[in-house]
Amino acid sequence: MLCFSSPAILLKRTDFGDYDLIISFLSFNRGKISVIAKNAKKSRKRFSGLLEPFTELDIVVRTSRNNGMPVLQEVSMKSPLADIHGGLIETAYASYWAELILGWIEAFQPQPEIYRLLRYSLNKLDRHAASPHVMNVIFQARFLHLTGFAPHLESCVTCGIPVDNMQSSRLFFDLAKGGIVCDGCSAEESRFRTTISKGTAKFLSWIQSYDTDAAMRLRFDDRSLNEARRILEAFVPHHLGRMPKSLKFLKDLR
Numbered sequence: 001m002l003c004f005s006s007p008a009i010l011l012k013r014t015d016f017g018d019y020d021l022i023i024s025f026l027s028f029n030r031g032k033i034s035v036i037a038k039n040a041k042k043s044r045k046r047f048s049g050l051l052e053p054f055t056e057l058d059i060v061v062r063t064s065r066n067n068g069m070p071v072l073q074e075v076s077m078k079s080p081l082a083d084i085h086g087g088l089i090e091t092a093y094a095s096y097w098a099e100l101i102l103g104w105i106e107a108f109q110p111q112p113e114i115y116r117l118l119r120y121s122l123n124k125l126d127r128h129a130a131s132p133h134v135m136n137v138i139f140q141a142r143f144l145h146l147t148g149f150a151p152h153l154e155s156c157v158t159c160g161i162p163v164d165n166m167q168s169s170r171l172f173f174d175l176a177k178g179g180i181v182c183d184g185c186s187a188e189e190s191r192f193r194t195t196i197s198k199g200t201a202k203f204l205s206w207i208q209s210y211d212t213d214a215a216m217r218l219r220f221d222d223r224s225l226n227e228a229r230r231i232l233e234a235f236v237p238h239h240l241g242r243m244p245k246s247l248k249f250l251k252d253l254r
């Protein structure tokens with residue numbers, strides 16, 4: 001029997017039979033993990049009622065040698081993030097971020113930067129310290145950067161000409177090619193093409209490359225923010241290969 005402990009953020013809870021729950025965590029030490037919480041469905045007291053989505057816990061997990069599902073042994077509270085549970089819009093954003101992490105990253109690969117990004121973003125939501133719309137643009141841009149899927153925004157994806165050398169103030173953005181294409185390379189029609197202003201392209205590129213705190217200090221004007229949101233919320237489903245359920249819900253909610 002092997003045990004490990006780690007700080008972990010609860011992403012998803014699923015019923016498993018009459019007594020148990022399957023819990024998916026983003027853990028700091030082991031990355032994304034799914035564990036079985038025995039008797040947690042039958043009795044909330046078993047884990048002191050702490051198994052709530054988006055709470056940050058210290059967890060102790062037992063792993064078996066025969067590749068069975070790891071078993072949750074103990075939990076204690078690190079940060080409740082209680083206000084997220086009270087707000088529909090906060091819950092919708094947090095659910096979207098959780099779904100991106102669940103759908104995108106590999107299990108058992110520690111992702112400390114993504115862990116910090118999620119904890120930071122949830123804390124801002126919880127304390128109402130930032131607009132959820134701003135936080136959502138930053139979360140998506142930083143998440144794509146940290147997973148290596150960031151859209152290419154500094155130059156043409158095909159020929160490499162820098163955005164600064166492009167004449168037009170509105171640029172083509174090709175979802176399938178993963179970034180900006182210049183006028184010369186955009187001759188063939190593409191149903192994956194949209195447009196982005198040069199200003200928004202620069203703004204998004206800064207958010208991707210700055211750390212999260214520095215990105216938060218950027219000034220967000222509504223036009224760039226809305227355009228960045230439109231690009232990211234088209235880019236994410238295209239590269240994930242499906243529309244996240246929580247993103248659809250978020251769009252309906254708006």
Ligand SMILES: [Zn+2]
Nearest residue numbers: 156159182185
């Ligand atoms: Zn080009």
